[in-house]
Structure formats: C-alpha cells, structure tokens
Amino acid sequence: MTDTSPLGIIAGAGRFPLALAEAASARGRPVFAILLKGIAGPELEAFPHEWAGIGRFGQILQAARRAGCRDLVFIGSLVRPHLWTTVPDLAALRALPDVIRLYRGGDDHLLRGIASLFEKEGFRLLGAQEVAPELLMPAGVLTRRAPGADDMDDIAHGRAAIAALGPFDVGQGVVISGRRIVAVEGAEGTDGMLERCAAMRASGRLKWASDTGLLVKAPKPGQDHRLDLPAIGPGTCERAADAGLRGIAVEAGGTLMVEPQAMIGAADRRGLFIVGVERSGPPAP
Numbered sequence: 001m002t003d004t005s006p007l008g009i010i011a012g013a014g015r016f017p018l019a020l021a022e023a024a025s026a027r028g029r030p031v032f033a034i035l036l037k038g039i040a041g042p043e044l045e046a047f048p049h050e051w052a053g054i055g056r057f058g059q060i061l062q063a064a065r066r067a068g069c070r071d072l073v074f075i076g077s078l079v080r081p082h083l084w085t086t087v088p089d090l091a092a093l094r095a096l097p098d099v100i101r102l103y104r105g106g107d108d109h110l111l112r113g114i115a116s117l118f119e120k121e122g123f124r125l126l127g128a129q130e131v132a133p134e135l136l137m138p139a140g141v142l143t144r145r146a147p148g149a150d151d152m153d154d155i156a157h158g159r160a161a162i163a164a165l166g167p168f169d170v171g172q173g174v175v176i177s178g179r180r181i182v183a184v185e186g187a188e189g190t191d192g193m194l195e196r197c198a199a200m201r202a203s204g205r206l207k208w209a210s211d212t213g214l215l216v217k218a219p220k221p222g223q224d225h226r227l228d229l230p231a232i233g234p235g236t237c238e239r240a241a242d243a244g245l246r247g248i249a250v251e252a253g254g255t256l257m258v259e260p261q262a263m264i265g266a267a268d269r270r271g272l273f274i275v276g277v278e279r280s281g282p283p284a285p
Helices: 016-026 042-046 057-066 090-094 096-102 107-120 149-168 189-203 234-242 260-270
Strands: 007-011 031-036 049-052 071-075 173-177 180-184 214-217 247-251 273-277
Touching (some): 007 016, 016 031, 016 042, 016 071, 049 057, 149 173, 149 180, 149 247, 149 273, 173 189, 180 189, 189 214, 234 247, 260 273
Parallel strands (some): 007 071, 031 049, 247 273
Antiparallel strands (some): 173 180
C-alpha cells in the first residue's frame, strides 16, 4: 500500500534531490522539500517546499511537522559546515552539546548523530534507495566498453583499499591503476579527487599513459546506507574522462545513479566503461 503522507526530502546540492522527488511522485508519494539555504538548488521549488538554514534544526522540524511528514530522506551533496559559522535556532542550541560531540569524528559519525536527533523527535529516516530502488546501480556492464582482466584485478584492489580505510571514515572512492592507488577521496568529494588527478596528469606529476586508471567507488564498511551512499552520474563520467581514466566501477546495489541514460551516453561518447560489481564476486555478465 502506498504511503500517502508526504515524504520529507532534506535537500543538499546536486541532481539527486530532484531525481528522488520525481521518482517518489511517480510512485504516488507526495513530496515536501526542505531546501538548505546556500546549498540546494531551486529545482525542487516546483514541489511544496520551505527553505531553511543548515543550523535551523527547529525550523526544519516544524516545517516537516506542518507538512505532515513522518518519513525523512537526507540527499544531495553537502560540504561539512564549520560548527561556529552556522546560525542555530533555539532547538539547535538545545542540541548543541550533542552536536559538538558529533563533530569529533568523520562525516559518517556526524551524519549518524544528526539522524539520531531527528529520530528522537519522532521521524523515521529512510535511504533514497528505500523510496526509489530504481536509482540504485545494477550489476553488470552498462556501456559498450567492458573491463578486462587487469581492470577487474584493479577493481578488487580498489575495493579492498576502501574497506581497509573504512574504519577511519575516509571517503568512498579511489583512483587506481596497476594496483597503484594514486588518489583517495577526501573532503573534496569524488569530483574534486578526479579534478586533482587531471591536474596531476597535466603537470606531469602523474605519468600515466592516456586511457589508464580506474575510478572505484563503494560504501564504507559499517556505513549507514540511509545517509550517504556513493553516487555517480553524467558529470562523474565527464570528469573521469578528463582525468584520462578508462573506466568506473561501483558496488551494485550500493551506489546511487542519477540520469542513467545520460550517464551511459556520456561514458560511451568518452570511451569509458561503467560496471556494477556485486558486493562479493565478479560482475554479472
């Protein structure tokens, strides 16, 4: 049975908030968007919405309750704000001791803690994939080009690196070639990491031949999949190609994708492969 209560979407930057809103609406679920000022784009203004500052915890709660939301989804990219540059409201000030403790850790630790604050207020936190499973990456090769045996070896090593770094709450992606990891995703995100690789190649610091290297993305071990799954889209393909890479490998069922047809078209045009790899074992044929 379709839930008729509005789905509250707390929206950061990028295309995923709109993709989720459209997918939920297509399934018959009303949407209410809470757009984070200075971060979210205006696209979701086509839906019932309210703008709120990132530190306005009480305003966000009140907006969601007025709209009748029981379920909330956090989606979209968000640069971790400096705690003392936000402008908190009274509810946020009451939660400030908890928030200060949450800031002593990585992004996953912070997001889990923020989610728990909403759950204490009676909301249910959902992952985007629970609302719109069609946004998840399937298993197998999506593009005309396919990975070879050496690529699959690199993919396995890249995933092992992400798993090893997981306890330190480091990013969800690496760039690798010939078992050599040359970049690990940090606070700059995937796009920033790929731009860094492109700059290293342009400067000669990274002396790879063209059409070399892979982007590998997967959730961190123990990560809360409701809050921050890795994601790819057409822009990922363009930046990977600009960095001279040959392919993108992500965890099937553990990675979100936006505008999949445009993404596949961009990859085919730039000569990349995209493959969804099962959590264990090789990709489906």
